[in-house]
Amino acid sequence: MNNGQSPVPPAPQPAHLPNSASPTLPVESSGLNDNDAPKYFFQEKYAPLNVKGNFLTLCACPKNVELGEWLAHQIVEQYRLLHGMLQVIQEPNGPSGLPICNENTCPTMSAGRLTYTWLVDGRAAKISAPKFINRVEKWIVSKIHDPVMFPTTPVHGVPITAALNDVDAATSAAPGTVSADSWIGKSSGFPQTFYKDCQGIMKQMFRCYAHIYHAHWLNPFWHINKHDILNMCFVHFITVAKYYKLVADKEMEPMQPLIDLFIRQQRIPPEALNGGHWAQQTSS
Ligand SMILES: [Zn+2]
Numbered sequence: 001m002n003n004g005q006s007p008v009p010p011a012p013q014p015a016h017l018p019n020s021a022s023p024t025l026p027v028e029s030s031g032l033n034d035n036d037a038p039k040y041f042f043q044e045k046y047a048p049l050n051v052k053g054n055f056l057t058l059c060a061c062p063k064n065v066e067l068g069e070w071l072a073h074q075i076v077e078q079y080r081l082l083h084g085m086l087q088v089i090q091e092p093n094g095p096s097g098l099p100i101c102n103e104n105t106c107p108t109m110s111a112g113r114l115t116y117t118w119l120v121d122g123r124a125a126k127i128s129a130p131k132f133i134n135r136v137e138k139w140i141v142s143k144i145h146d147p148v149m150f151p152t153t154p155v156h157g158v159p160i161t162a163a164l165n166d167v168d169a170a171t172s173a174a175p176g177t178v179s180a181d182s183w184i185g186k187s188s189g190f191p192q193t194f195y196k197d198c199q200g201i202m203k204q205m206f207r208c209y210a211h212i213y214h215a216h217w218l219n220p221f222w223h224i225n226k227h228d229i230l231n232m233c234f235v236h237f238i239t240v241a242k243y244y245k246l247v248a249d250k251e252m253e254p255m256q257p258l259i260d261l262f263i264r265q266q267r268i269p270p271e272a273l274n275g276g277h278w279a280q281q282t283s284s
Pocket residue numbers: 100101102105106129130211215216
């Protein structure tokens with residue numbers, strides 16, 4: 001387990017506390033698992049990446065590419081990376097044949113103190129993490145393959161797609177993202193809701209990362225020495241999310257200490273923070 005290079009965290013922490021007494025929660029939910037144990041993954045010594053370099057070069061929109069086209073490409077790529085990490089906790093494992101993230105280990109979709117809920121028949125329902133993640137993945141794949149949201153040829157008419165269950169988004173409005181007759185992706189045939197849909201998808205992807213870190217960082221990622229790959233995927237994800245204002249700052253709170261750490265180390269490049277894409281456009 002210990003390969004002689006990586007320090008081993010002092011002691012495993014319980015992945016979850018029982019929370020059967022929890023009251024019904026609002027959709028964005030909260031405050032139950034009062035798990036204040038130190039989080040190893042929030043500490044610098046446990047936060048290496050397996051690559052050096054600047055994710056800005058992977059993330060910045062080339063001048064000759066329409067932003068909508070580029071964002072679609074970014075979303076697909078981010079989903080590919082996340083899916084690879086999710087597979088690690090979804091594959092049947094050990095004698096039980098159960099995946100590491102299963103109904104018993106993860107009866108709710110938690111990220112530290114937060115519990116994410118799923119809208120079922122108009123009500124916020126607590127479902128297990130594996131069910132939640134499975135639904136998110138199916139939903140994202142359906143979006144990516146939806147010819148209205150991700151058209152392969154320009155389309156006309158009114159789009160009917162909308163972001164998942166919450167339009168709160170609170171993401172600070174990016175300049176020129178949408179207006180009655182102009183929006184990101186219009187010239188490439190994307191619907192008016194395209195940017196909002198991208199935000200909806202990225203928010204759910206963020207929640208999957210938050211669960212991976214809070215519930216499965218130690219087991220299996222640390223134990224199989226894949227925590228550096230996880231960090232690389234996460235830094236890339238956050239760089240894109242911040243650069244294009246796709247995930248609200250408030251949504252990122254469960255992972256804020258690690259995000260702050262990567263910002264201090266400039267692994268999340270400063271350009272992604274200071275106005276991102278739109279600042280680059282006006283300054284050049
Ligand atoms: Zn889990």
